[in-house]
Amino acid sequence: MAKEFPFRSMRDWLEYLDDHNDLVRVDTEVSTVEDIAAFDYHSVRTPGNPCFLFENVKGYPGWRIASNVHYGRRRQAAILGIDDVSHLAREVGLRLDKRVSPMEVSTGPCKEVKIFGDDIDLTRIPFCIGGEYEGTPNLTAGLSNKMDPDTGWQNIAIRREGIAGPRTFSEQLVQAQQDFQIWAKYQMRGEKMPVAYAIGVDPLSYMISQTKMPPGVCEYDLWGAFTGQPLEVVKCETSDLLVPAQAEIVIEAEIDPLAEELDGPFPEFAGYYVPLTWTARAEVKCITMRRDPIFYYMAMGLAPNEGLDMAIPMQAGTLYNVLSKQLPGIINVHEQAHAIYIVQVQKAISKTIPQFAQLVGQAVKVAIPYACATLVVDDDFGEDLENYFELVNYMYNHFVATKDLVVIPGALGSTCNAAEFYAGGIGRYDYYVMDLTEKMPPWDEGYKRGKAIPGKGALARVEKELWPAVFGSALK
Amino acid sequence: MGKFDRTDIDIEKIWHNPSDYQRINRRMLYEAREWFAQHAEELWEEYKGKVVAVRKGEVLAVGDDTIKMKAEFREKEPEDSVMIMLIPSDPIRRIPRPIDVLKGAS
Numbered sequence: 001m002a003k004e005f006p007f008r009s010m011r012d013w014l015e016y017l018d019d020h021n022d023l024v025r026v027d028t029e030v031s032t033v034e035d036i037a038a039f040d041y042h043s044v045r046t047p048g049n050p051c052f053l054f055e056n057v058k059g060y061p062g063w064r065i066a067s068n069v070h071y072g073r074r075r076q077a078a079i080l081g082i083d084d085v086s087h088l089a090r091e092v093g094l095r096l097d098k099r100v101s102p103m104e105v106s107t108g109p110c111k112e113v114k115i116f117g118d119d120i121d122l123t124r125i126p127f128c129i130g131g132e133y134e135g136t137p138n139l140t141a142g143l144s145n146k147m148d149p150d151t152g153w154q155n156i157a158i159r160r161e162g163i164a165g166p167r168t169f170s171e172q173l174v175q176a177q178q179d180f181q182i183w184a185k186y187q188m189r190g191e192k193m194p195v196a197y198a199i200g201v202d203p204l205s206y207m208i209s210q211t212k213m214p215p216g217v218c219e220y221d222l223w224g225a226f227t228g229q230p231l232e233v234v235k236c237e238t239s240d241l242l243v244p245a246q247a248e249i250v251i252e253a254e255i256d257p258l259a260e261e262l263d264g265p266f267p268e269f270a271g272y273y274v275p276l277t278w279t280a281r282a283e284v285k286c287i288t289m290r291r292d293p294i295f296y297y298m299a300m301g302l303a304p305n306e307g308l309d310m311a312i313p314m315q316a317g318t319l320y321n322v323l324s325k326q327l328p329g330i331i332n333v334h335e336q337a338h339a340i341y342i343v344q345v346q347k348a349i350s351k352t353i354p355q356f357a358q359l360v361g362q363a364v365k366v367a368i369p370y371a372c373a374t375l376v377v378d379d380d381f382g383e384d385l386e387n388y389f390e391l392v393n394y395m396y397n398h399f400v401a402t403k404d405l406v407v408i409p410g411a412l413g414s415t416c417n418a419a420e421f422y423a424g425g426i427g428r429y430d431y432y433v434m435d436l437t438e439k440m441p442p443w444d445e446g447y448k449r450g451k452a453i454p455g456k457g458a459l460a461r462v463e464k465e466l467w468p469a470v471f472g473s474a475l476k
Numbered sequence: 477m478g479k480f481d482r483t484d485i486d487i488e489k490i491w492h493n494p495s496d497y498q499r500i501n502r503r504m505l506y507e508a509r510e511w512f513a514q515h516a517e518e519l520w521e522e523y524k525g526k527v528v529a530v531r532k533g534e535v536l537a538v539g540d541d542t543i544k545m546k547a548e549f550r551e552k553e554p555e556d557s558v559m560i561m562l563i564p565s566d567p568i569r570r571i572p573r574p575i576d577v578l579k580g581a582s
């Protein structure tokens with residue numbers, strides 16, 4: 001029998017981090033109001049990007065809050081079981097065709113304590129505030145589970161929910177996302193939509209929730225694509241929704257087909273606050289938990305932040321998977337910032353197929369409807385698509401705006417973008433594609449003169465002989 | 477038993493014996509939020525473009541600076557119990573529900 005996947009719960013992952021001296025346990029008192037978010041803000045701008053377990057939370061005795069534990073490619077690679085950290089997105093993309101249905105079990109740790117009726121009270125859970133213009137706390141790390149009432153397909157995504165009262169949440173459901181389309185079905189039927197927010201799930205469940213699967217595919221089916229084993233799930237108390245059995249906390253709710261709730265402002269992961277907005281209202285029906293639950297806070301706000309960072313290899317991996325089936329010569333993909341993608345293609349292809357970069361850009365926009373921009377680069381970029389200097393070199397040496405830029409005016413946006421035209425409910429943005437590949441003749445004269453770097457012979461001689469002689473150790 | 481399992485913590489007991497912060501401060505905050513949402517359109521008419529300090533049933537203060545007002549109420553009221561909110565000058569945004577989209581089309 002195959003070795004069991006080591007991180008079946010968030011606790012397993014915390015234990016691994018702790019055993020590798022990569023978890024900072026904080027017994028100093030911290031507040032849920034901005035303190036934890038500020039720790040995360042500093043962490044992602046500090047070498048090593050420490051992650052935390054806060055064990056002394058003001059006003060919440062007995063509660064612990066974990067944070068930042070999915071930040072950084074090194075941790076993400078360990079979660080995904082991928083050794084090749086520098087090609088994480090491609091390696092993810094290569095695994096996304098496998099499906100292993102989750103396995104329903106009769107019970108699990110998330111069912112140790114059950115809270116119903118008058119005992120439901122969201123004041124008891126240490127929801128956090130991440131920014132100074134956020135009036136009331138938000139849940140940032142809930143896997144939002146919803147089911148298509150016609151087909152039984154369950155969709156998983158991290159949504160952000162506002163705590164709208166002691167028993168209610170607001171949840172922004174926006175047009176470009178699958179759960180909006182599921183919600184539409186319940187509205188047409190005039191029925192309430194069951195929803196379950198799972199908090200503190202195993203790290204792989206968090207990560208696979210960030211892929212973009214086609215309608216009809218449940219993201220939980222991908223758990224086994226990385227582990228070879230099915231994810232163990234349990235049925236909710238008040239609906240047929242399935243949630244990871246090892247979750248720390250599960251909040252079951254119902255979204256009314258008509259009732260609206262006021263949501264926001266919230267410091268979004270794309271960088272700015274989203275404003276007060278009328279959106280969907282979820283009423284809590286039941287809370288189930290471990291007896292000693294650990295809460296999870298996922299930092300959002302101006303990048304870098306954990307929420308976006310964790311999504312990057314999964315969204316880029318989804319794009320690699322989709323693009324490499326449609327187009328030749330796709331090497332690797334990276335998400336440079338929220339909804340801004342870099343696709344690396346083989347020069348042999350991009351120099352022979354006219355408008356190839358434009359084709360890539362169009363395919364990206366179909367795969368990820370809220371994509372904001374796609375930058376297409378070629379082999380010469382090197383292996384590290386996160387290399388800022390190389391990107392800037394490409395923007396200078398591979399780009400003439402009037403011919404290498406394609407703009408689709410007024411494309412669907414994301415509602416998170418501060419520069420977007422809101423248009424009464426649908427974000428609109430000019431989607432653009434920058435062709436940064438080496439150009440076809442006669443535009444490739446300059447490249448024939450060669451990259452301005454020392455010769456291969458000199459570089460090798462310094463690396464092999466002179467550098468060790470001068471420094472006493474090999475060039476790293 | 478895992479390293480992070482804690483037999484000394486029983487959430488059921490904790491849940492039924494909330495701290496003052498949960499019982500007072502956070503409850504006041506959530507009730508302020510609820511009341512604000514119930515009266516959002518009237519409040520917007522009156523205070524658009526302003527920062528308001530809200531407690532359940534009343535607007536305690538009106539100003540222009542969120543941070544200043546936060547500091548002020550941290551002194552006066554139970555900590556984090558008053559909701560400080562910048563009210564947009566534009567009408568409050570509304571994401572159309574599918575049902576609204578269909579109504580608009582008919």
Ligand SMILES: [Mn+2]
Pocket residue numbers: 155156178212213214217219
């Ligand atoms: Mn999906």
